[in-house]
Amino acid sequence: MPTTYVLPQDKKILRSVWKKNGNKEPWIIKPPASARGIGIKVVHKWCQIPDSSPVIVQKYISNPFLINDTKFDLRLYVLITSINPLRIYLYDNGLVRFASVKYSTELSTLADRYMHLTNYSINKLSSKYKQNEDAHACQGHKWTLKTLWNYLDKELKVDVKNLWQRLIDLIIKTVISGERSITQLSSANLGSRYNSYELFGIDVLFDTDLKPWLLEVNISPSLHSASPLDLAVKAPMVHDLMNIVGFQIPCSKKFTEEQLSKDLNYSNKYLCYDSRLYTRSLSIAEKNKQQNFLRKSRQKYLKNILEDLTPDDVRHLIQYEDELTQLGSFQKIFPTSTSHEYLQYLDGPRYYNFLFDAWETKYQNHREEGKYLF
Incomplete structure (x- = not known):
């Protein structure tokens, strides 16, 4: 993960680091509780850092791996069905989001959001953005993850299996980094093991050495399908997700055998509920x-x-x-x-x-x- 500071509490520490490097290195600023790239910007001057607003300031990865001279990142879909015990599933497909302007390391270009940010919500507004309707095509500014693997394997002779394992390693460590607090909150607030799961959208960037870097973890990642390509990735993913987590119908009422025997349909209605299954x-x-x-x-x-x-x-x-x-196209990684x-x-x-x-x-x-x- 890139070196990261949480402001305003880390501002003094960041300032001391900044003094050593001057205004020569780019940093990326991210506001909290936001989405779709709103408020994100790349800066290199101290005067561009907010005085008191809560923000994340993160070291900008200035040597990204490029395809067609363009920066890109990955959106990976990770399902956690339990935090204690830890159970993590990774979907075998995802999205590859490209910037719509060719990349440059010149500090004078940092204000160009279409060059340095890969968010679809931002780049779709660019005049240079090209839509990709084909889930199997290496064209436009959005690919599927499977298409990227195929491209890296055939065109660049990259060891894709090794790359996938490095992503798995990154995901597991990312989840573990928040395991303690999530476990405590889950233990205090969940009434059943069956009523909580989370789908995360994990964004990753490769540098020139194809080392994966964690950019951010998104709760409630967008499942909106703006194109056939989106639909090809997200629809089967949601289908498999719902099958994995199941559909449990807990019931707080108790029924006697006499009540249930009066109406066969009534007993069938509560057939799947057994209080012994839900006890903690x-x-x-x-x-x-x-x-x-x-x-x-x-x-x-x-x-x-x-x-x-x-x-x-x-x-x-x-x-x-x-x-x-019920895994479908999800892979168990923990x-x-x-x-x-x-x-x-x-x-x-x-x-x-x-x-x-x-x-x-x-x-x-x-x-x-x-x-x-x-």
């Missing part, structure tokens, strides 16, 4: 098991944590396995048999992450065998 309370035995395994090394919990599954363990694992039957390498970056040990690590390690290649434990 733990028995004393379950609490003791969780506390016990939090103190164990990976070698020890891999050996023993699956030996005596509790009802709570089973509920988590069933929900997870249900999700995996948990996997190798994702335990990222657990060291978490704020502290999480029992459910240990449970899922053990599950993936043992049953990744023969999931049906694992399901017999249920």
